[in-house]
Amino acid sequence: MAIKNLLVLVILLGVLGVSVAHPKGLYLYYYKHRCPDAEAIVRRVTVQYVSHEPSLAAALLRMHFHDCFVRGCDGSILLKYPYNETERYAAPNLSVRGYEVVDAVKSALERKCPGVVSCADVLSLVARDAVIVINGPWWPVPLGRRDGRISRKSEVNLPSPLSGIAALKKKFFDKGLNTRDLVVLSGAHTIGISHCSVIHQGIYNFTGKSDSDSSMNPRYVRALKRRCNPADNRTIVMDPRSVKKFDSHYFNMVAQRKGLFKSDRTLLDDPETKSYIYTQVATAGSSFNKDFAHSMVKLGFVEILTGNKGEIRKRCAFVN
Structure with missing residues (x-):
């Protein structure tokens, strides 16, 4: 662009505004x-x-x-x-x-x-x-x-990609972020990549009995296995349809039980996060951009240093 x-x-x-x-x-x-x-x-x-x-x-x-x-x-x-x-x-x-x-x-x-x-x-x-x-x-x-x-x-x-909903909510609450922020910010998984090593257990040996996570769509498991054999660590996209475009398609993937991480799939285990997901699917993500903007502003306020605290580094990799 x-x-x-x-x-x-x-x-x-900017005309839309985000009131925080x-x-x-x-x-x-x-x-x-x-x-x-x-x-x-x-x-x-x-x-x-x-x-x-x-x-x-x-x-x-x-x-x-x-x-x-x-x-x-x-x-x-x-x-x-x-x-x-x-x-x-x-x-x-x-x-x-x-x-x-x-x-x-x-x-x-x-x-x-x-x-x-x-x-x-x-x-x-x-x-x-x-x-x-x-x-x-x-x-x-x-x-x-x-x-x-x-x-x-x-x-x-x-917050771990292997975490369940209770652990994720606690991590977010500890930073002053709520359940809505959790599900909204998870929507960022509509872009980006991960590695096969992160999902190997979920698709090959979830309970130690050479099984896959039952919360995953079986067709999705088969697709992931074609991409990730047990020995490799290739990259894998989180949302194949929108890896280079930021949109709400991630929620469609989760609703179809095609969340790449356990932390994605577990969003269907909580009434509030599940409701948000299905609302975005039903409305083609009508409120997602505004919601994401709101949550990103909140994220940017977490435990900040201002005034005389900290410093202004000359080089970002080193303290002055």
Whole structure:
């Protein structure tokens, strides 16, 4: 999508509005005077990368989610030092990618406004703009986050693709997110990929008796087995119909018991999440974009650092 068209889309979608109270210290126009071109710079660089490689949209959205769920939205997932001890080296984050986009955006900002824009704000903006490139929704990103100085591999305890509904709800509640946010944000699985190793047990040895998960559509199990033999770890798309386009088709997959992960399939085990799924299927996702925008704004507020806390990193991979 051309940058000009993207700007028009942002303006049009902005008319819809997302009404969420801003936490103290975050403002929509935080950099208006100190770095007035900040959001335009982020958008330009992000569009350049994601237009060339659309799969980066899912990767960058995932990175933002993984960052916010550990120590809050403070950019701590970006840190490399001390080597092999930070969040990015924890097992669930080893497949996270897209760091080069964040680094390129940060470098462009440092050339224009050195020491002003935090890496935490960069990641929040990049995730939003990457989704827009693949026809996803726009949402407002209040700014003013500070960067954390601490990143520990041992603290990474993310919602697992192997979790049931009770464990997922608790993980989200602990971060100030509710059941609606859980099912809405799960809709991001309409884009992106995973690996066969994550689903091997579910399709080959679910209970230790060479069986598959009975909650999965049998035809879907057979399709997955054709893609993933017991010995390989190839990539596999989460939603084959919309892997490069952000839409509500994920909910159709889940309703048909074709959720790739247990964490997808278990959304049919809760009345509220199940109702939301079937509503989106029945209405062709009529409210999904607005709902997703609302939940992403809430996610961006999780345990943020503002004011005198944290710092503004010069390089996102290292503390100052």
